[in-house]
Amino acid sequence: MRVLLVEDDRMISDATGQALRDAAYAVDCVSDGGAAQLSVNTHQYDVILLDLGLPRLDGFHVLRHLRDHKIATPVLILTARDSLEDRVRGLDAGADDYLIKPFEMDELLARMRAVIRRHGGNSSPVMSNGAIRLDPSTREMEFERTSQRLSAREFSLMQSLLLRPGAILSRQDLEDRIYGWNEEVESNAVEYLIHSIRKKFGNAVIKNVRGLGWMVSKEK
Known part of the structure; x- marks a missing residue:
């Protein structure tokens, strides 16, 4: 999943951004409201983490x-505004949640999972298409009686596919959801991740649509 982190404190931005990457999110970081508006106008994100006290345009304006x-x-x-x-x-302006600094990363990650679930109309904490079960809190995946914990990148790829079961995602679609702006992407990175997941669960877990991309089946 791709996250936009809007934070002007470099220390907080660096620490939060790295923690999010460690948790399998692709993270784009900007430090002012103008850059935030440009980013949301030109990129698609799964969630936005927004500070209020920003240069140029404040968080309420964004x-x-x-x-x-x-x-x-x-x-x-x-x-840090706790009033x-x-x-x-x-x-009331349209935020889905409000977390006061300083915060614990575990709480931030849990709140992110909750708002993403609500946005997708899913009350269950586990993602599933009927055959595959993926737990975002542990990165555990189950398919055909096999259960294993995924790496951060593997989890990010499976999460992207399970958000839209039945939809074909191209290499570019998946790269956009797995990697942030400043991360170098090898030409065969997506294929390598898919190969790794299939090695754990079998080839049927991810379907290839020749010339178009990859998908997981719709819920039965």
């Missing part, structure tokens, strides 16, 4: 821009 332009991407506000007025204002 949030209004998103909702005024019908961009429904889940937004989780990360801020009731700011919390109410943020949620």
